[in-house]
Amino acid sequence: MRTPIRGLGATAVAAALAVTLAACSSGSVAEESASGSAEPAAGGTIVYATDVQPVTGGIDPYQGTAFANLNITGLIYEPLIAKDDDGTLIPSIAESWEQVDDTTYTFTIRDGVTFSDGTELTVDDVVFSLNTMRGADSLLATNLTTIADVTALDDSTVQVTTSMPDATLLNTLSYRGYAIVSQAFYESTTPEERTTSALGTGPWALADWTDQVSITLDANEYYWGDEGPYADSIEFDIIGDETSRASALRQRSGTDLAWFRDPTQVSSLEAEGFTVGQNAATRSLTMYINASDGPLADVKVRQAISKAMDRQALIDLAMGGEAEQSLVVPVGDPAGIAPDADTPNYTHDVEGAKALLAEAGEENPTITLTYASDAAFALDVPMVEVLKEQLAEAGITLELKAQPWADVLNSYISGTWEDLVLVPGVYQPDPAAYFGTVLTPGLPMVTAVTEDSPEVALYMQLRSTFDEAERAEILAELEDMVAENVDVLVAYTGPQRYEVWGDTVTGYEVDPYTYREGLTSTSKVS
Amino acid sequence: MTRLRNGALIAGVSLIVFLLAFAFIGPLLTPYGVNDVSDVTFAPPTSEHWLGTDNLGRDMFVRLAIATRYAILISFASTVLAMVAGTGIGLIAGYAGGRLDNLLMRSTEVVMAIPAILLALVVRVIFGPGFLPLILAMAIIGAPGFARIMRSPILVLKERDFVVAAEIAGVRRPRIALSHLLPNATTPMLVNFASTASLAVLIESSLSYLGQGVQPPDPSAGRMISEFQRFMYEHPTLVVMPAVVITLLTVAWNLLADGVQVALTPKAGNLAVPTRRRRRGPRPASPRANAVEAAPAEPEVDPHDTPDSTHDAVPTGASSAPMAPQGRA
Numbered sequence: 001m002r003t004p005i006r007g008l009g010a011t012a013v014a015a016a017l018a019v020t021l022a023a024c025s026s027g028s029v030a031e032e033s034a035s036g037s038a039e040p041a042a043g044g045t046i047v048y049a050t051d052v053q054p055v056t057g058g059i060d061p062y063q064g065t066a067f068a069n070l071n072i073t074g075l076i077y078e079p080l081i082a083k084d085d086d087g088t089l090i091p092s093i094a095e096s097w098e099q100v101d102d103t104t105y106t107f108t109i110r111d112g113v114t115f116s117d118g119t120e121l122t123v124d125d126v127v128f129s130l131n132t133m134r135g136a137d138s139l140l141a142t143n144l145t146t147i148a149d150v151t152a153l154d155d156s157t158v159q160v161t162t163s164m165p166d167a168t169l170l171n172t173l174s175y176r177g178y179a180i181v182s183q184a185f186y187e188s189t190t191p192e193e194r195t196t197s198a199l200g201t202g203p204w205a206l207a208d209w210t211d212q213v214s215i216t217l218d219a220n221e222y223y224w225g226d227e228g229p230y231a232d233s234i235e236f237d238i239i240g241d242e243t244s245r246a247s248a249l250r251q252r253s254g255t256d257l258a259w260f261r262d263p264t265q266v267s268s269l270e271a272e273g274f275t276v277g278q279n280a281a282t283r284s285l286t287m288y289i290n291a292s293d294g295p296l297a298d299v300k301v302r303q304a305i306s307k308a309m310d311r312q313a314l315i316d317l318a319m320g321g322e323a324e325q326s327l328v329v330p331v332g333d334p335a336g337i338a339p340d341a342d343t344p345n346y347t348h349d350v351e352g353a354k355a356l357l358a359e360a361g362e363e364n365p366t367i368t369l370t371y372a373s374d375a376a377f378a379l380d381v382p383m384v385e386v387l388k389e390q391l392a393e394a395g396i397t398l399e400l401k402a403q404p405w406a407d408v409l410n411s412y413i414s415g416t417w418e419d420l421v422l423v424p425g426v427y428q429p430d431p432a433a434y435f436g437t438v439l440t441p442g443l444p445m446v447t448a449v450t451e452d453s454p455e456v457a458l459y460m461q462l463r464s465t466f467d468e469a470e471r472a473e474i475l476a477e478l479e480d481m482v483a484e485n486v487d488v489l490v491a492y493t494g495p496q497r498y499e500v501w502g503d504t505v506t507g508y509e510v511d512p513y514t515y516r517e518g519l520t521s522t523s524k525v526s
Numbered sequence: 527m528t529r530l531r532n533g534a535l536i537a538g539v540s541l542i543v544f545l546l547a548f549a550f551i552g553p554l555l556t557p558y559g560v561n562d563v564s565d566v567t568f569a570p571p572t573s574e575h576w577l578g579t580d581n582l583g584r585d586m587f588v589r590l591a592i593a594t595r596y597a598i599l600i601s602f603a604s605t606v607l608a609m610v611a612g613t614g615i616g617l618i619a620g621y622a623g624g625r626l627d628n629l630l631m632r633s634t635e636v637v638m639a640i641p642a643i644l645l646a647l648v649v650r651v652i653f654g655p656g657f658l659p660l661i662l663a664m665a666i667i668g669a670p671g672f673a674r675i676m677r678s679p680i681l682v683l684k685e686r687d688f689v690v691a692a693e694i695a696g697v698r699r700p701r702i703a704l705s706h707l708l709p710n711a712t713t714p715m716l717v718n719f720a721s722t723a724s725l726a727v728l729i730e731s732s733l734s735y736l737g738q739g740v741q742p743p744d745p746s747a748g749r750m751i752s753e754f755q756r757f758m759y760e761h762p763t764l765v766v767m768p769a770v771v772i773t774l775l776t777v778a779w780n781l782l783a784d785g786v787q788v789a790l791t792p793k794a795g796n797l798a799v800p801t802r803r804r805r806r807g808p809r810p811a812s813p814r815a816n817a818v819e820a821a822p823a824e825p826e827v828d829p830h831d832t833p834d835s836t837h838d839a840v841p842t843g844a845s846s847a848p849m850a851p852q853g854r855a
Binding site: 242243262264265268313316317318320373374375378381382384385386388389400401402403404 | 561562563565567581582651654655736737738741742743752753755756757758759760
């Protein structure tokens with residue numbers, strides 16, 4: 001599922017690359033308080049209505065890697081380094097870092113970082129964490145295959161060496177799932193225990209988890225950050241239904257914040273005076289292509305589908321305009337590029353689509369699209385319905401095949417779906433990561449490209465290029481190439497969630513990638 | 527005369543006819559296709575879109591009509607299947623008796639013990655989405671009711687003289703079952719047909735509401751409610767209209783059930799349906815008004831042919847010759 005760096009070894013690195021990632025100046029990551037003058041009130045419990053609790057893997061950061069899991073583990077654990085809202089790397093547990101050469105990095109560990117039980121974080125915990133997260137049992141390992149060695153140089157310095165230049169490494173390590181754990185805690189617990197217990201350095205610590213009802217986090221009194229947490233605890237109430245969550249907010253009976261997927265729900269709450277914080281558009285409705293057989297094996301048919309799609313109409317009808325056209329890297333990602341009139345196959349052109357189908361000798365192909373029928377994906381169904389109508393105009397019959405999400409995911413991971421499968425995407429820490437499941441030949445879900453495809457070579461170049469400007473150029477070229485060959489179809493990209501809160505809390509600021517870091521600076525209004 | 531006074535039957539039939547007309551003729555009256563999307567979203571009812579449009583600009587009149595068509599077809603087809611299967615089970619169980627009876631009836635009880643929606647979801651998971659699994663699921667849910675309702679009168683009928691006579695005459699048992707037992711137990715079946723169909727409408731809507739019934743883009747009243755719930759504050763009619771369709775269809779089937787019951791109760795051959803006459807008070811015109819009490823007093827009834835009045839399945843007096851049940855006025 002994650003992005004292995006297969007075939008990277010085969011790709012020669014073209015040029016010696018300038019080491020541009022200079023050591024960041026050490027400093028506080030504390031955000032500026034939203035209110036400014038008034039001192040936030042301490043104490044109280046913030047109640048946050050959320051949709052799902054962590055799934056398989058629970059709150060073990062190396063086993064539970066789904067969005068739902070990260071929403072909780074991201075508050076308890078911290079990564080070595082982090083990113084600010086613009087996507088710039090900032091210190092976290094490491095107060096500074098340096099890229100010594102193409103394959104060597106050193107991290108200086110911050111003094112005074114303490115786990116929530118009061119024990120001090122040591123350099124050994126960091127080495128242990130990095131080695132465990134790239135170990136065989138970790139689900140994160142597929143993104144860390146280039147790491148060759150992790151060693152402690154002294155009491156506060158960790159050196160990481162890679163087997164080849166890997167420009168994605170720092171970005172990957174800044175992702176909230178790549179957590180630094182306590183070696184003592186990790187070694188004294190069983191994997192099963194770790195799914196429901198945690199010991200991290202983050203601002204919050206797990207207090208209680210009532211299955212499918214609520215998760216309560218207490219403030220970590222040993223937290224190293226300058227600001228917060230102000231509240232004593234946060235209670236995440238798990239309420240699956242959007243309407244019920246909205247009612248919980250409206251009743252003002254204790255729920256302070258909630259998040260939503262449905263823009264309609266959100267706009268009516270906004271009209272009632274609630275504050276809406278918008279996340280970056282990183283949830284791409286991505287349709288993966290099975291080009292191993294059937295009509296989609298022909299690139300002309302794939303191009304015809306892309307041309308037959310009226311992406312703006314999809315956005316207007318299915319999302320009420322609350323989404324954006326996007327290439328593979330979501331437009332909300334700092335590296336994301338919006339498609340324009342020159343983007344191959346993105347302009348709505350029914351006649352062009354028909355011409356391509358005629359050339360391919362497939363004037364009326366029937367294409368199957370598998371999508372999730374679960375209630376949680378109900379907002380994606382209108383897109384699928386409109387898409388069927390749009391493709392029909394070009395003579396393409398789209399057969400809709402609804403399946404439970406677990407089945408959809410299985411057929412995607414094993415590469416056994418027919419023609420098209422809709423798998424909504426999430427934010428990835430490095431722009432190259434979005435291409436992993438499209439351009440890595442050998443993975444079961446990758447059928448449109450081979451080792452010799454030009455886009456694969458370009459993708460490998462993207463992975464090993466450190467220079468930011470050069471990376472951006474490669475990315476733009478790669479996006480065009482993928483759009484030209486239609487290795488994957490992106491319908492549009494919308495926000496992952498909308499966060500909504502009333503006047504019972506103050507100081508909450510949305511971070512674009514739904515990490516909910518703002519909860520630390522949030523306080524109750526008494 | 528009886529029929530004229532049967533308000534439930536008249537109302538039920540009229541409603542069904544109205545809904546059938548809406549479902550099958552309605553879509554022909556407008557130029558819009560059922561899945562045609564347009565820019566005109568959330569339009570109020572106009573002369574172009576009689577019931578407005580939905581979030582994708584699809585014509586609600588056509589979509590509701592097609593949804594009604596699916597609901598009628600699915601409820602009808604699944605109930606026919608349930609009736610055929612259930613009647614067969616009940617007939618065999620009642621007539622065969624003994625271990626086979628036990629086996630069949632206990633099996634139906636197992637099915638009845640599982641909540642209907644849950645059972646339907648399981649069938650849906652096993653066979654995947656689509657109309658056929660939906661119909662199959664609801665047939666499985668409906669069949670036990672038919673089996674039980676069929677078995678009761680058969681238990682009584684098989685002791686009756688005309689059946690015994692047929693057996694003595696050497697008529698084969700399947701033939702007796704089909705030509706002597708079955709025709710004499712049809713009324714409760716018809717009543718149960720309509721009430722099972724109304725249940726099927728509700729189950730189909732519930733499943734579709736849960737996203738497991740009729741699949742997009744085909745319209746379904748249940749799915750419309752779940753889809754449009756999120757627009758409820760701004761566009762309440764989108765939720766109300768499919769709800770009205772479900773209500774009308776359920777009420778129509780229920781009225782039909784009531785009507786059929788009333789229409790057939792005073793007539794001959796009916797053994798299993800409790801009469802409603804008693805509640806309405808005796809009608810001087812008919813000596814059979816108080817059926818159970820009156821039965822022995824009726825001269826044309828052969829006392830030997832009167833079923834054991836203590837049996838649970840026989841609340842009414844069988845006041846006619848059972849061999850010619852349909853012929854009597």
